[in-house]
Amino acid sequence: MGAAVGGVLEAGGAEVVTSLKGRSARTAGLARSAGIEDAGSLKNAVAAADVFLSIVPPASAAEVAEAVAGALGSRSRPLLYVDFNAISPRTAVEIGQRMTEAGATFVDGGIIGFPPRPGPQATRFWVSGEAAPEAQVLSEHGLDVRDAGQRIGQASTLKMCYAAMTKGLTAIATESFVTASAAGLTPALLTELALSQAALLRWLEHMVTSSPPKAHRWIGEMEEIAATFAETGLSPKMFEGAAEVYRFVASTAPGRETVETRRPRNLSDLADELVFELRREGPSEPEIEQSPGHSGADLP
Structure with a gap:
């Protein structure tokens, strides 16, 4: 950036x-x-x-x-x-x-x-x-x-609220597709999204598949969102969990790529690769x- x-x-x-x-x-x-x-x-x-x-x-x-x-x-x-x-x-x-x-x-x-x-x-x-x-x-x-x-703080709060919806949803979708892949349900999930949430599916196809090289940066961002919501009186747990999602993604082979060297993948391929990473022993720490x-x- x-x-x-x-x-x-x-x-x-x-x-x-x-x-x-x-x-x-x-x-x-x-x-x-x-x-x-x-x-x-x-x-x-x-x-x-x-x-x-x-x-x-x-x-x-x-x-x-x-x-x-x-x-x-x-x-x-x-x-x-x-x-x-x-x-x-x-x-x-x-x-x-x-x-x-x-x-x-x-x-x-x-x-x-x-x-x-x-x-x-x-x-x-x-x-x-x-x-x-x-x-x-x-x-x-x-x-x-x-x-x-x-x-001071208003511009940062606006950024946190916006990123909570975009990058937060990307984290949720990443977990959903990984879980669907592990259960052999990715084709069914993609079919249902195409039928009932076509606009969302188009957005996810870009956001989820392009996120791994940026995941290491988004860990801290999710933690800052969690702190922002906690300051408001809300639970920070949802975005502490999102930080863990990105910490996992950053530790995988897709997460170790850069924006310039990222290999093109569709949602199904990325989900399958992340499932493989989950099941293999000892994923490496993200290189930050x-x-x-x-x-x-x-x-x-």
């Missing part, structure tokens, strides 16, 4: 920089393809940028914020820090407090949609907080930026890139 966002901003006339120090060859390749400049270090990226966009796995959001806060001394002008990560509102508030204490201007954000491409946008970049209007500068460079409210990523935009 970060490379795609950077590519749109670059195409829209912004100068986009990042730090690729410690990142994987895949991440470096995506950044180069998007025209994003490697600043060499986080300190250099922070010094160069007018706006810092944090777009990383949820578990790395606080780590990136802390690192940026520590690098703010290298700046000669205020930094606008926009956290676009899939985090709970409480996490957003905590990060916002840390960034404000460090001297940055903080905006809460949430991305809804697929990785964007230059041109007309189907991806929304929701923002909230008193400084949210400042993030509208991103709309001048190709992003569809929308205001969710004046409170540990070094956090980040992007800075030097806007004219």
Whole structure:
């Protein structure tokens, strides 16, 4: 997502920089393809940028914020820090407090949609907080930026509520198809869905089959959704379970593929493969890139 966002901003006339120090060859390749400049270090990226966009796995959001806060001394002008990560509102508030204490201007954000491409946008970049209007500068460079409210946490809550329905349903469907496959009922389930839920089936054919390479990122997102709902007074158990679904998927052969190398599979084939993985002994742990990523935009 970060490379795609950077590519749109670059195409829209912004100068986009990042730090690729410690990142994987895949991440470096995506950044180069998007025209994003490697600043060499986080300190250099922070010094160069007018706006810092944090777009990383949820578990790395606080780590990136802390690192940026520590690098703010290298700046000669205020930094606008926009956290676009899939985090709970409480996490957003905590990060916002840390960034404000460090001297940055903080905006809460949430991305809804697929990785964007230059041109007309189907991806929304929701923002909230008193400084949210400042993030509208991103709309001048190709992003569809929308205001969710004046409170930090509102944009993150919107993202959590939306992802609960989309990625949450994808987790439920994954379990349903695996269970149907194990019982030899996949053809019957597909027939019934085609007869009674044709639109849903078309959606699932895309969402479920494309999810394995992204499952390792969605573990933390489900945990953040669980925390969000718990803060509201609801049970977190449904999304703690969804996190376990994605933890399993991430440990399988389909989950170890990347978005670029993913082998095309239909729902039936994927379900059969996941059943095989369930039944074999000792699935491996998901391979998750540990070094956090980040992007800075030097806007004219």
